[in-house]
Amino acid sequence: xxxxxRRGGLEMTALSVQNLTCRFGNLTAVDDVSFEVNRGEILGxxxxxxxxxxxxxxILAGEEEADLGTIEAGYRAALGYYAQEHEDITAGVTVxxxxxxxxxxPDRDLRTVLGxxxxxxxxxxxxxxxxxxxxxxxxxxxxxxxxHNVLLLDEPTNNLDPQAKAALLEALQQYEGTLVxxxxxxxxxxxxxxxxxxxxxxxxxxxxxxxxxDLVALA
Numbered sequence: 001x002x003x004x005x006r007r008g009g010l011e012m013t014a015l016s017v018q019n020l021t022c023r024f025g026n027l028t029a030v031d032d033v034s035f036e037v038n039r040g041e042i043l044g045x046x047x048x049x050x051x052x053x054x055x056x057x058x059i060l061a062g063e064e065e066a067d068l069g070t071i072e073a074g075y076r077a078a079l080g081y082y083a084q085e086h087e088d089i090t091a092g093v094t095v096x097x098x099x100x101x102x103x104x105x106p107d108r109d110l111r112t113v114l115g116x117x118x119x120x121x122x123x124x125x126x127x128x129x130x131x132x133x134x135x136x137x138x139x140x141x142x143x144x145x146x147x148h149n150v151l152l153l154d155e156p157t158n159n160l161d162p163q164a165k166a167a168l169l170e171a172l173q174q175y176e177g178t179l180v181x182x183x184x185x186x187x188x189x190x191x192x193x194x195x196x197x198x199x200x201x202x203x204x205x206x207x208x209x210x211x212x213x214d215l216v217a218l219a
Contacts, residue, residue: 012039013036013038013039014037014039014073014077014149014178015037015060015073015074015077016072016074017035017060017070017071017072018070018071018072019032019033019034019068019069020033020056020059020066020068020069020070020071021033021066021067021069022052022055022056022059022064022065029052029055030056030059030201031201032069033052033056033198033200034069034203035198035203035205037150037178038178039074039149039177040176040177040178041178041179041196042178042179042192042193042194042195042196043179043180043194043195043196044180044182044183044194044196044197044198045057045182045200046198046200046212046216046218047200047201047215048218049218051200051201052200052201053182053200054154054155054182056200057081057180057182058083059071060079060152060180061081061152062079062081063081063083073150076149077150077178078147078148079151080143080146081152081154082139082140082156084136084158086139088139089135089139090127091127091128092128093126093128094126094127095114095119095122095123095124095125095130095138096110096114096123098142099113099141099145101142102142102145102146103142103146105145110145111123113141114138116141116171117138117140117141117164117167118164118167119134119137119138119141122134136156137160140168140171144171148177149178150178150180151172152180153180153183154182155183155184155185156181156183157183157185157188165185169188169191169192172192179192181194184216185216186217189213189216190210193208194208195207197212199215
């Protein structure tokens with residue numbers, strides 16, 4: 001099927017990746033991978049565990065360095081990265097203050113987003129005392145309000161309860177920017193309906209269809 005046409009013009013490129021290779025000692029994690037991501041597109045990295053999906057996402061986010069290859073961001077592309085480790089959730093700062101640090105939106109809007117992620121009763125709590133699932137919700141809420149137009153998401157539904165997962169899905173379905181996703185959650189990926197996928201470790205591109213969900217489950 002044709003990629004969905006969203007505001008911003010599908011003819012414009014959000015990211016261009018050429019010949020990326022990343023090695024850790026004798027292990028080649030990413031091997032000569034090239035692709036482009038169009039503005040407004042949803043792109044998934046799928047393949048078995050250990051195929052290099054998360055490493056590739058970290059390279060795009062600047063969290064890892066490639067040994068070879070280039071990454072070129074499109075005009076005014078502003079990347080936001082969601083990682084499972086939640087290193088940006090700092091202790092000693094309240095939940096609301098962390099939201100303020102991510103966005104200039106008024107407090108009422110920030111509180112509304114926190115409410116969607118079931119954190120309305122946590123706004124004055126020290127973010128360092130949140131549970132793992134609550135930190136996941138807060139990290140995603142911060143990403144939603146931060147104004148990035150390219151989101152890189154690594155297993156965003158891990159530790160989410162059904163209500164929070166539904167809130168995330170709704171937010172991403174309404175999002176008009178570009179999404180690059182790693183997920184083993186077949187229901188979530190099916191509902192999100194990526195336009196295309198990159199099959200790892202080979203780096204081959206394909207249009208997404210339901211027959212690929214078996215590969216999603218292998219992540």
